[in-house]
Amino acid sequence: MKRTYRSKTAFVLAWVWVAFVAFNVYDLITRYSGKPSLVALAVLGALTALVYAVALRPATVLTEEALVGRNPFRTTYLPWASVEDVTVSHSVNVHYGDERVLRLWTPMSSARERAKAQRRGAPAPQRGRFRTEPTLSKGEQAAVEAFAGKTHADYVGEQIRERAESARRRQEEAAPVRVTWSYDAIAVLVVAVALVVAAIVV
Known part of the structure; x- marks a missing residue:
């Protein structure tokens, strides 16, 4: 039987962050204002790459054949x-x-x-003469x-x-x-780096 273990708190907060980023990216694209928008996109991209790598991707998967450690x-x-x-x-x-x-x-x-x-x-410490534990x-x-x-x-x-x-x-x-290698995490990192370079060059 396959079982997947991960940090539930980090996973939920990461998806909240992704929703926040999606809203802001839409807003930045519809109200594009040149370099300031690119800088904002670069910051969001870099933070999202970090969140993906350390909160969304890591998991410990127990399959029938092997232990799969996703770092x-x-x-x-x-x-x-x-x-x-x-x-x-x-x-x-x-x-x-x-x-x-x-x-x-x-x-x-x-x-x-x-x-x-x-x-x-x-x-559990016992107090008094009568116990009322369920x-x-x-x-x-x-x-x-x-x-x-x-x-x-x-x-x-x-x-x-x-x-x-x-x-x-x-x-x-x-x-x-x-x-x-985790090609998905590397791809997210490459996109983030490309956004940072674009914000610097443009």
């Missing part, structure tokens, strides 16, 4: 049998052949999120226990580790790791 300008296809270890700090780090490490851009865990997860994992169903209780003390990055790291261990149990052969 700003590169995509890494890492077959499950090639995964040797997974560690989680502020990011998910996937270790594979020759002591190489794939650092996934998303999801990441901040110090604040980790502290919140640790508080969530701690037992009774959880078995499914809800299992979910609470599964996420106790864990961030989203920890959860994704566990998913990667489980799929890699499953591939090893099936004795799958380690296929070659492929790293490709």
Whole structure:
């Protein structure tokens, strides 16, 4: 089963930015005023290229065959049998052949999120003689226990580790790791650079 993980907050804010840029580009084109409009377009283009590279594009994709790490300008296809270890700090780090490490851009865990997860994992203080806590169903209780003390990055790291261990149990052969450039992000960057050059030259 294919699963895609990314920063939901960054993804939503990026699309809000894209909508803002689309409105402003339309306004600048309909009310074109020469160099000032070109400069404004160049600024919007440069910021949009940055937003696309760091907020819209990054994703961690778990497919049946491999882990796909989409970072700003590169995509890494890492077959499950090639995964040797997974560690989680502020990011998910996937270790594979020759002591190489794939650092996934998303999801990441901040110090604040980790502290919140640790508080969530701690037992609730009991006050007074009578307890008024709601009774959880078995499914809800299992979910609470599964996420106790864990961030989203920890959860994704566990998913990667489980799929890699499953591939090893099936004795799958380690296929070659492929790293490709992100031509879409490069194209967006080239357009932004072209707008900046045009704003300077014209």
